[in-house]
Amino acid sequence: MSFRVDRRRSLQQLGLGLMAAGVGSAVPLGVAHAQFRVEIAGVGATRIPVAVAPFRGEDRSPQPVSAIIRANLERSGLFRLVDASGERLDEAARPALADWRARSVDALAAGSVGGLADGRYDVRYQLWDVLKQQGMGGHSLVVPAGDLRLAAHRISDEIFEKLTGEKGVFATRIAYVSKVRNRHTLFVADSDGEGAQAALTSVQPIISPAWAPDGRQLAYVSFETGKANVIVQDVFSGRRRVVAGFRGTNSAPAWSPDGRQLVVTLSRDGGSQLYLIGADGEGLRRLTQSNSIDTEATWAPNGASIYFVSDRGGGPQIYQVPVQGGAVRRVTFQGGYNISPAISPDGRWMTYIGQVDGGAFRVHLMELANGQVKVLTDTRDDERPSFAPNSRLIIYATRAQGRDVLMTTTLDGRIKARLATAAADVREPVWGPFITAPR
CATH class of the missing domain: 3.40.50.10070 (TolB, N-terminal domain)
Known part of the structure; x- marks a missing residue:
């Protein structure tokens, strides 16, 4: 599970909680909705x-x-x-x-x-x-x-x-989740937020969307059957399949760079731990072995290791573990609460949400080669940063004027663009990959 699915929920709830059943409807892309x-x-x-x-x-x-x-x-x-x-x-x-x-x-x-x-x-x-x-x-x-x-x-x-001399990302896409009253919708949109199209609607939450490397599939967590399951959906046809529907909660999917596997958080054996599973739902293998909550995993671009969040040191921090298993290395040391890591496609940077003095949650950027960290935002309730495929921009969710909105920022934090709807709260953004196939 995510450590901050809801700002008011405890760490224990985030690791083990369940939500009520609902009805979902997956659709192929094609119907435009309110623009940004x-x-x-x-x-x-x-x-x-x-x-x-x-x-x-x-x-x-x-x-x-x-x-x-x-x-x-x-x-x-x-x-x-x-x-x-x-x-x-x-x-x-x-x-x-x-x-x-x-x-x-x-x-x-x-x-x-x-x-x-x-x-x-x-x-x-x-x-x-x-x-x-x-x-x-x-x-x-x-x-x-x-x-x-x-x-x-x-x-x-x-x-x-x-x-x-570098590739632009303007023709790529983003995914995010909107909420209007009790209706949750998973949208796919242009990189500037315009041209939004619905991929799934549900009266129950949809969380943690993650793009496959081919840009044609989205993994996400759906609660529509009465428990958290990991679903993979073809965004063009609307076809979808359950890849993790085990006993307990199934959450926080992240694709391997080759698109063959996902790392997920499962509570099937008690606590919330990381598991590897094939994109077809086969070949389950446990990756972490701890008595803590291990979640919010993301792959290194070379596919050799996985970054994740754990409270094994007392408070949530970001760690790294080899894909084949082995010694776990702590990555974040600045601040007592660091979550939601994302690694830049070029492998140089890690962005994450860190709590700063005064209790605000802000987007941070770490240069992985030397561990240097800087804070990119001055807002208080930032969530779930995600890199553009050229590693030049970061999209994230935050609060502005009493509403959940999406923002992008440059890596120096100097240029920010707000993408805002008039009728919905929007959260859970993730930036899609470069794709060569026609859209």
């Missing part, structure tokens, strides 16, 4: 000054393509957007790059959105290196109206990679 708005706050250090002009014809399309691109780039924390709202440019233009250089712009993007006779849209863009006074290439995408946001995200990814 993005609010950028904070001032970054050195950022690349970029201008993205309004795309010609986008005022006649269902989506503001250039505005989506600008928001994506700014949220990454690596770019400073220079106003180009009054410009009339497209991908075929020959902009006066010397004038843009005089405005301290390093790169300029422009494009167009054109409707086709069959109802699809032709989206084109061009990127210029203002400092070198030359073009950097462009692209044309023909998409149905429902994929215009995805086209904007893919263009954002291309611009990000051309300017930084």
Whole structure:
């Protein structure tokens, strides 16, 4: 189980508690729900000054393509957007790059959105290196109206990679759980929170969603049968299967990097301990042997070890254990309450929730090579951080103005973006992987 499924529940309840039965309904993705708005706050250090002009014809399309691109780039924390709202440019233009250089712009993007006779849209863009006074290439995408946001995200990814040399994450997806009255819904959405689609609805809680490495499956914990079971669901077809439905509680799933196994927390033998199990529900093997609560496991990217939370030292701290079993090593020492670890895909960082002086729970970041820790947030009720697949951003849940909301932050904590709904509390975020298959 998670150590903080509910802020008011005790450690013993979190390790062993059960919830009442309910009814759930899994559905393939396809029905859009209430969208988010993005609010950028904070001032970054050195950022690349970029201008993205309004795309010609986008005022006649269902989506503001250039505005989506600008928001994506700014949220990454690596770019400073220079106003180009009054410009009339497209991908075929020959902009006066010397004038843009005089405005301290390093790169300029422009494009167009054109409707086709069959109802699809032709989206084109061009990127210029203002400092070198030359073009950097462009692209044309023909998409149905429902994929215009995805086209904007893919263009954002291309611009990000051309300017930084790293892959962008704007076309990836997140998952999270919303609650409206007694209705819980597992959603899948774009990385900016827009275009949310329901994967599961239930009158009982849904917790701990975890993406498979292929980006096509989600594992999560459902209470709909009267006890906590670990479910794996295909997010496209809605098909799902129980992979851990043992006696007692079954909770906190995390996928191995190769997608063949999950580590789960089970109480089948008494206390809450870590077990490895095949993605098909076969081959159960106990990993930890303690009299404590061991839970909230996450894999190292190389698949050789697992990080987890345990109260074996008195209070919850983060530990590491080899996948094959063996000596357990404590990882966190700063503070008396550290939970919810996530390891960056590049293996360099660990983010987690730590309690600081005054009782606030905040997102922390540790550099694993040297153990140095910094606090990234100034809020009080942060939960469940998760890395973007390029290791550049972290998504997490927190409280703001009396509501559960989602935030992203850069690794220096300088740029934060709030993704907020008007009608629901949202929690349990997890960022999906890079995927190569069509969405």
